Amino acid sequence: NGESFEYDLVVIGGGSGGLACAKEAVQFGKKVAVLDFVKPSPQGTKWGLGGTCVNVGCIPKKLMHQASLLGEAIHDSQAYGWEFENPQSVKNNWSKLVESVQNHIKSVNWVTRVDLRDKKVEYINGLGYFKDVHNVVAILKNKTERVLNAKHVVIAVGGRPRFPDIPGAIEHGISSDDIFSLDREPGKTLVVGAGYIGLECAGFLKGLGYDATILVRSIVLRGFDQQMAEVVKASMEEKGVHIKMGTKPKSIEKLEDGRLLVKYAFNDKPDEVITDTFNTVLFAIGRNALVEDLQLKSAGVEVIDGKIDVDRNSKTNVDNIYAVGDVLYKKPELTPVAINAGRIIARHLFNDSDEIMDYDDVATTVFSPLEYGCVGLSEEVATERYGADNIEVYHAYYKPTEFFVPQRSVRYCYLKAVALREGDQRVVGLHFIGPVAGEIIQGFAVALKSGLTMKVLKTTVGIHPTVAEEFTRLLITKRSGLDPTPAT
Numbered sequence: 001n002g003e004s005f006e007y008d009l010v011v012i013g014g015g016s017g018g019l020a021c022a023k024e025a026v027q028f029g030k031k032v033a034v035l036d037f038v039k040p041s042p043q044g045t046k047w048g049l050g051g052t053c054v055n056v057g058c059i060p061k062k063l064m065h066q067a068s069l070l071g072e073a074i075h076d077s078q079a080y081g082w083e084f085e086n087p088q089s090v091k092n093n094w095s096k097l098v099e100s101v102q103n104h105i106k107s108v109n110w111v112t113r114v115d116l117r118d119k120k121v122e123y124i125n126g127l128g129y130f131k132d133v134h135n136v137v138a139i140l141k142n143k144t145e146r147v148l149n150a151k152h153v154v155i156a157v158g159g160r161p162r163f164p165d166i167p168g169a170i171e172h173g174i175s176s177d178d179i180f181s182l183d184r185e186p187g188k189t190l191v192v193g194a195g196y197i198g199l200e201c202a203g204f205l206k207g208l209g210y211d212a213t214i215l216v217r218s219i220v221l222r223g224f225d226q227q228m229a230e231v232v233k234a235s236m237e238e239k240g241v242h243i244k245m246g247t248k249p250k251s252i253e254k255l256e257d258g259r260l261l262v263k264y265a266f267n268d269k270p271d272e273v274i275t276d277t278f279n280t281v282l283f284a285i286g287r288n289a290l291v292e293d294l295q296l297k298s299a300g301v302e303v304i305d306g307k308i309d310v311d312r313n314s315k316t317n318v319d320n321i322y323a324v325g326d327v328l329y330k331k332p333e334l335t336p337v338a339i340n341a342g343r344i345i346a347r348h349l350f351n352d353s354d355e356i357m358d359y360d361d362v363a364t365t366v367f368s369p370l371e372y373g374c375v376g377l378s379e380e381v382a383t384e385r386y387g388a389d390n391i392e393v394y395h396a397y398y399k400p401t402e403f404f405v406p407q408r409s410v411r412y413c414y415l416k417a418v419a420l421r422e423g424d425q426r427v428v429g430l431h432f433i434g435p436v437a438g439e440i441i442q443g444f445a446v447a448l449k450s451g452l453t454m455k456v457l458k459t460t461v462g463i464h465p466t467v468a469e470e471f472t473r474l475l476i477t478k479r480s481g482l483d484p485t486p487a488t
């Protein structure tokens with residue numbers, strides 16, 4: 001209608017999805033601004049540009065996971081002939097680890113800023129809210145407000161950890177927002193929640209030498225294949241993580257010596273209170289999308305269960321307003337998902353692209369620290385979708401060669417392929433627990449998306465000796481009842 005706007009695009013949220021969308025949009029010569037603002041956690045932790053993944057998510061998590069794997073490697077190395085003056089004295093220095101992790105994050109924050117400047121994306125360090133469909137207000141650090149008039153708006157505000165409504169949780173608890181920059185050793189830690197974030201935090205803390213306990217309200221890794229989840233759980237328990245099934249925390253109090261007194265109970269005996277003391281209590285009970293500050297009503301954007309729903313073009317119920325990333329209703333909350341969807345929005349808006357974001361068969365990995373990588377359907381979902389008679393599940397335990405020398409446990413190295421039973425048996429899900437599962441599943445995800453069948457998998461020649469080759473040796477079906485444990 002010939003109306004002109006100050007900006008072609010304003011993105012609210014400078015995380016994985018928002019930045020990807022903004023950077024793609026400027027490629028098409030558009031005028032783009034990104035607002036990013038981080039409210040401190042209840043414990044006062046703050047961070048810079050780049051969103052959850054870079055600052056308090058994937059990146060620091062992977063580095064701490066690596067630190068934990070290196071601890072295992074130091075232990076293994078002795079059997080491989082490495083000598084230490086005093087092997088017992090080898091320990092991780094938490095403050096050195098935090099410093100290294102934070103230095104890396106700061107460098108990524110810096111590179112991100114320079115990249116935006118180079119690409120001519122305007123970065124505004126302000127908290128955004130809607131005045132109306134085309135006007136976004138940025139509340140700047142000095143509390144002044146700046147109105148940005150935009151043709152299109154993308155909501156990419158992500159989410160933040162939730163805290164339970166129990167006494168002491170917010171005052172004394174921390175979350176994944178705080179752990180990666182904690183200015184003291186975590187010590188004996190209680191993790192509440194058994195989603196992937198809870199398991200990963202407990203896993204790397206145990207690997208770094210701290211006592212770790214997880215309170216699990218119901219099941220481990222809801223949404224993931226439950227047989228695989230059980231294997232992950234067993235492997236963590238074998239490594240010494242205490243897992244308390246069917247429990248809920250009741251309260252946290254701070255003792256005079258600074259330790260935290262936690263009261264919890266089993267779900268079936270709510271009145272029998274158990275007490276224990278910890279140095280740290282970390283909540284990983286899920287995340288809330290940051291929709292509240294946005295004043296979405298002013299723009300008429302609908303909220304469902306605290307999230308925003310979009311159509312296949314990532315458009316909200318309002319014509320010029322799109323949304324991407326963790327803020328979305330019922331979509332995988334993963335960085336590459338947000339990035340891909342963000343880029344597709346920009347191409348759709350400014351380059352006439354009709355590309356659609358494909359949310360199916362997104363691969364992912366849980367770093368526990370034994371890795372669990374998967375792509376496609378869980379056995380449960382495949383059974384529900386196709387019927388037990390119409391799927392074939394191939395499975396095997398295997399023994400990584402490199403685990404033998406240091407006599408590492410091989411009990412939990414397990415994989416399975418979930419396939420359709422008919423014809424060449426199209427593979428609908430792949431699951432792998434073992435070393436470098438993430439690296440392995442990434443390649444197999446491409447194969448699965450390309451229509452992989454069991455026939456092709458079985459005729460693929462493996463690379464020996466690797467753990468990935470186990471996928472080419474899957475012969476035993478669950479239906480056969482044969483023992484999937486290798487003979488040697």
Ligand code: FAD
Nearest residue numbers: 013015016017037051052053057128158325326333334335
């Ligand atoms: P975010 O990256 O969260 O970015 C949103 C940004 O918007 C934030 O900076 C926020 O402060 C800002 N913001 C919010 N409201 C406003 C406002 N009103 N105005 C201005 N700015 C605002 N994913 C993986 O793929 N692999 C992993 O291994 C992995 N590990 C993870 C580990 C942890 C501990 C966590 C917490 C997450 C992990 N994730 C992982 C998930 C991943 O981090 C998220 O899926 C991803 O960051 C989502 O991107 P986003 O763009 O939706 O939001």
Ligand code: NA7
Nearest residue numbers: 164193194195196197198217218219222284285286287333
């Ligand atoms: P998830 O994957 O939602 O997992 C949350 C876990 O915390 C899960 O085990 C929940 O048990 C448990 N939970 C939830 N509320 C409570 C309360 N009140 N008390 C105790 N335990 C609780 O969240 P994450 O923190 O791992 O974050 C990962 C996010 O990224 C998540 O939003 C995913 O969608 C992707 P439940 O199984 O519900 O009984």
